[in-house]
Amino acid sequence: DSTGKGLLDFRSHVDASCRYSEEFTNIYYDCMDKKRRTLTRLYLDKATLVWNGNAVSGQAALGEFFESLPSSEFSVQTLDCQPVHELATQGQTTLLVVTAGQVKFDGHKQRYFNQNFLLTAQASPTSDQPVWKIASDCFRFQDWSS
């Protein structure tokens, strides 16, 4: 029956999302800490970042922004993810990834942060396999107002 198949699809969708979000988190924060110059490659051309209330959008601005941040040491302590409902994405496979943990920027004290991403599967010009790209990124220190 169609409902049964639908549930199976949803279950495998959720399973896959979890695995993707784990892989993404490892790649993203490793890149952020160790290969900062290549970080913008993970973002869509027209991706948007809201970083402690500062809005940054487009590859060029993102590149400049990440360049301006001191070197970082991230430690992710909480991770959750959900497949985004297709109604919101016009059929484009999208993943909501939510992280929390601690980060130490060089020259600053260690702070707790919350972050969430919308990842969207894009066709790759260079391979058959679709590729995940960050469509939006929202980052905030837990104590941003202090």
Added chain:
Amino acid sequence: GDNISLGSKLLPGMLFFLCLKPRIPYGKKYNKKWLLTALQNKCSVPFKPVHTEGHKAQFYLEDAFTAHALVRASRQITDSEGPLHASKRDFKWIQCMAKRFDSSQRTLDLNQLRSDPDLVSQNVCPILSRKIFMDAVVKIIEENIPELVHLNLSNNKLYQLDSLADLITSAPHLKALNLSHNQLKTEKVLDRLKGLKLVDLWLEHNPLCDQFKDQPSYISAVRERFPQLVKLDGYDLPLPIVFDVVATSTIPPCKGSYFGSEEIMFLILHFLQQYFSVYDSGDRQPLLNAYHDGATFSLSQPSSQSLSREYHKDSRNLKHLKDPSTRFRLLKHTRLNVVALLNKLPKTQHDIASFNIDVNTHTSMLLSFTVSGVFKEVEGAFQDGVRAFSRVFIAVPAGNSGLCIVNDQLFVRIATMEEICSAFATPAPTPSSSLVPALSTPKQEMLSTFSLKSGMNLEWSQKCLQDNNWDFNIAAQIFTQLKVTNLECIFRL
């Protein structure tokens, strides 16, 4: 310096000074070995004498209990003259050190401590070269004067600096250290202090100084351990030449809510007003109308914190949760399951004024925003406990310019001290509340006008005005620009 009372903090490992006097003043010197053996046989508690001196047999012990036991034991030991006489004395380090601390200069002068008249009069002999004494000194510094800048340890027969290594973390502001007139034999002892950001160091009259063939190699060896040193043995050193490395860039200043546009701001504020008024009402069932049929919800909390059982039970942290079935089970799917879980979560009262909203994405099909703030638990074992949250909503447009939630992810943690202090501190919108100060009259007027024009209730209108610093011009701009009719009735509850 000042006579500062450093308080009477009991030092773990406080030293007790046990003095066994022979009864006959000119009596024979006791054979130390005999005495120790006799004591060990009689004493119910194992002990390790730290120091024994001459015929007075002084023992330094670490705790009152052992000292007591030893005193009792000693009374059972007799020599030809009868039982030994033992007395127990507390050795109050703290008072002694207090007299030697100058708070205006943040200097602690422990030069030649064994000659200190107070200690001599108590017949006490603090030997800083012994680890147990130096450890005690470092502990006192850590607990009482972590702001220490200058430390003088000259003339104390020091031959190693192992205990001082802890100063790197206990006294992070320590800049000047005097180790002159001691027994430090080689430059290697300085390695223990690498990490101390010393600017001024005295080392003269230590055997290690004679090991260098000339002044420059002496300076070089010392500077290797303390690169920021500018004064050695009282002499100014040539300033070190540094590299202009772009050491630290600054992080951009943190700002408040980011909406992207005023229309979105009102859309979201109206939505949140209605959402949280139901959420805090005690019955969350009406929230069914806020969610899409196929909506998903999950929550997570930091694994190291213990929040209410309901949060803990359903916490979905993929970092620690690996079983695929559990991962699936904890993702609530369909609005019935979503609201069922929401209804099980403890009753809350959110502090609207604390809310911060970031709009991540806005397309014609999707609006994604993150709300963060604080709430308190209003019932149960954790009543009045303040929590901080970060919640991501993904919504699609609904009829009547409303929003319909398709994804909802909630992160909850215990609020920090700072958050607790500033929570629920906003003046009440109306003068009725007795606990918080009321708004001034001009603000109250601005508030009612704004509320009328924007269609938001007083609490949310106040939040909006507060976030814009009660600037009437901004407020006026906001509500003349927007078309109120588009924002009414966000969704039917």
